[in-house]
Amino acid sequence: MASQLLNVPHLAFFPTISPFNPSLFSKLKPSFFHSTSTSRALKSSSNSRIINLQAVAETSSEIESNSAANTTFLTLRQICQGFVPEHILHRMEEIGFISPTDIQREALPTLFTGRDCILHAQTGSGKTLTYLLLIFSLINPQRSSVQAVIVVPTRELGMQVTKVARMLAAKSEIDVKGCTVMALLDGGILRRHKSWLKAEPPAILVATVASLCHMLEKHIFRLDSVKVLVVDEVDFLFYSSKQVGSVRKLLTSFSSCDKRQTVFASASIPQHKHFVHDCIQQKWTKRDVVHVHVSAIMPMPLCLLHRFVMCEKTNKLQVLLALLEYDAPESAIIFVGEQSEKSKKAGNDPSTTLLMEFLKTSYKGSLEILLLEGDMNFNSRAASLTEIRQGGGFLLVSTDIAARGIDLPETTHIFNFDLPQTVTDYLHRAGRAGRKPFSDRKCIVANLITSEERFVLQRYENELMFSCEELML
Numbered sequence: 001m002a003s004q005l006l007n008v009p010h011l012a013f014f015p016t017i018s019p020f021n022p023s024l025f026s027k028l029k030p031s032f033f034h035s036t037s038t039s040r041a042l043k044s045s046s047n048s049r050i051i052n053l054q055a056v057a058e059t060s061s062e063i064e065s066n067s068a069a070n071t072t073f074l075t076l077r078q079i080c081q082g083f084v085p086e087h088i089l090h091r092m093e094e095i096g097f098i099s100p101t102d103i104q105r106e107a108l109p110t111l112f113t114g115r116d117c118i119l120h121a122q123t124g125s126g127k128t129l130t131y132l133l134l135i136f137s138l139i140n141p142q143r144s145s146v147q148a149v150i151v152v153p154t155r156e157l158g159m160q161v162t163k164v165a166r167m168l169a170a171k172s173e174i175d176v177k178g179c180t181v182m183a184l185l186d187g188g189i190l191r192r193h194k195s196w197l198k199a200e201p202p203a204i205l206v207a208t209v210a211s212l213c214h215m216l217e218k219h220i221f222r223l224d225s226v227k228v229l230v231v232d233e234v235d236f237l238f239y240s241s242k243q244v245g246s247v248r249k250l251l252t253s254f255s256s257c258d259k260r261q262t263v264f265a266s267a268s269i270p271q272h273k274h275f276v277h278d279c280i281q282q283k284w285t286k287r288d289v290v291h292v293h294v295s296a297i298m299p300m301p302l303c304l305l306h307r308f309v310m311c312e313k314t315n316k317l318q319v320l321l322a323l324l325e326y327d328a329p330e331s332a333i334i335f336v337g338e339q340s341e342k343s344k345k346a347g348n349d350p351s352t353t354l355l356m357e358f359l360k361t362s363y364k365g366s367l368e369i370l371l372l373e374g375d376m377n378f379n380s381r382a383a384s385l386t387e388i389r390q391g392g393g394f395l396l397v398s399t400d401i402a403a404r405g406i407d408l409p410e411t412t413h414i415f416n417f418d419l420p421q422t423v424t425d426y427l428h429r430a431g432r433a434g435r436k437p438f439s440d441r442k443c444i445v446a447n448l449i450t451s452e453e454r455f456v457l458q459r460y461e462n463e464l465m466f467s468c469e470e471l472m473l
């Protein structure tokens with residue numbers, strides 16, 4: 001494995017820059033999952049870097065799918081037995097988690113040895129349960145201290161992770177309150193959380209970066225007793241110019257990687273070998289961090305069928321309506337681009353508003369039409385998701401706020417009303433469908449594009465290795 005890492009050309013990309021510099025990544029536009037020929041041109045001045053990488057290659061390691069062959073036929077219970085308390089295993093089975101998904105099978109044995117891990121697996125592959133089972137194997141609910149922290153990029157994802165953790169921690173189906181999980185999310189009632197954190201610290205804290213750092217900076221609590229730190233959607237947090245500084249602080253100033261087990265998770269870790277290197281160099285993880293990479297050659301779930309319809313900008317709404325009639329989705333998410341600052345200043349309505357108005361008057365189907373976007377207040381956002389989770393089919397109109405991590409397993413269709421801005425966004429938007437790990441059901445990702453956008457979609461197809469079929473309506 002050591003030589004494999006050293007031979008990868010794009011490891012030599014960044015001879016003098018600060019590590020994991022997101023802006024540089026976007027400027028270079030490297031292939032998303034694979035090294036490209038551009039690396040050769042950039043390689044020349046990188047010898048010193050290669051020497052550093054040799055040290056990295058000797059300590060970190062990479063597990064690819066099916067390498068943990070001795071766990072192939074085990075149930076989740078058998079993999080976790082002896083590590084995870086019996087009542088959690090019991091709840092896990094009551095909920096319906098019996099067989100492990102690939103990432104659970106590959107990563108859990110390594111996580112139980114105490115090594116830091118990067119969980120890198122397709123959308124909807126069960127990364128949440130993977131890190132939660134590790135957490136439950138380590139915490140002692142009798143102890144009054146924060147022992148595990150899960151950092152998430154959005155309030156919505158935080159609420160979802162909290163719910164799964166509480167479901168697992170509950171002693172029985174009816175006792176969902178008997179748990180020690182606290183959500184510390186942007187827009188929450190931080191005052192009440194402050195006193196709670198001091199008086200009765202929860203064992204598990206699910207937090208957005210800003211809220212967590214606020215509490216740490218105000219010395220409301222410390223991370224001294226934290227055994228596990230999970231950063232979910234890690235690439236998103238590192239790419240966000242607003243959050244990257246706080247994440248770095250959290251990983252190095254507020255706590256030390258030697259004193260905790262660190263887990264990073266995402267379906268997309270562009271330039272992942274470089275990221276592993278940075279994890280070690282920057283002391284975000286220990287030197288023997290393991291990169292568990294499932295389905296390395298197939299970034300998108302196979303159950304997704306991708307289509308495109310070519311149309312003019314001016315008749316997109318009508319085309320969407322025709323698609324909704326043609327496909328008759330059980331539940332769908334319609335992704336719309338964010339409104340530009342220029343359009344906001346000009347006083348225009350955002351596309352989400354126009355689309356909602358159009359659907360409310362023209363859509364004659366039975367699905368409930370809901371909206372989720374960043375400009376809504378937190379309560380309205382929460383209400384939309386709660387309504388969806390109560391059952392019944394839905395048509396959710398959303399910006400990319402719903403693209404990361406949100407788990408609505410009944411979603412059968414994704415409509416990209418506006419094409420996503422990046423290949424990573426395409427992967428995460430598409431991955432909101434096809435989220436039932438052991439189902440054969442095919443789900444549809446439909447893209448409404450103008451002829452000028454065809455080449456962009458083609459690029460996404462090449463980088464993510466899927467093919468998109470044209471649909472003539």
Ligand SMILES: Nc1ncnc2c1ncn2[C@@H]1O[C@H](COP(=O)(O)OP(=O)(O)OP(=O)(O)O)[C@@H](O)[C@H]1O
Pocket residue numbers: 076096097098099100101104121122123124125126127128129266267404405406407409431435436437438
């Ligand atoms: N072992 C399992 N058996 C059955 N269902 C499972 C299992 N593990 C996870 N799931 C279900 O799979 C779905 C996707 O899981 P999860 O939200 O953890 O995906 P993820 O890998 O975090 O995806 P993303 O990268 O999009 O955030 C959830 O509905 C979850 O309940």
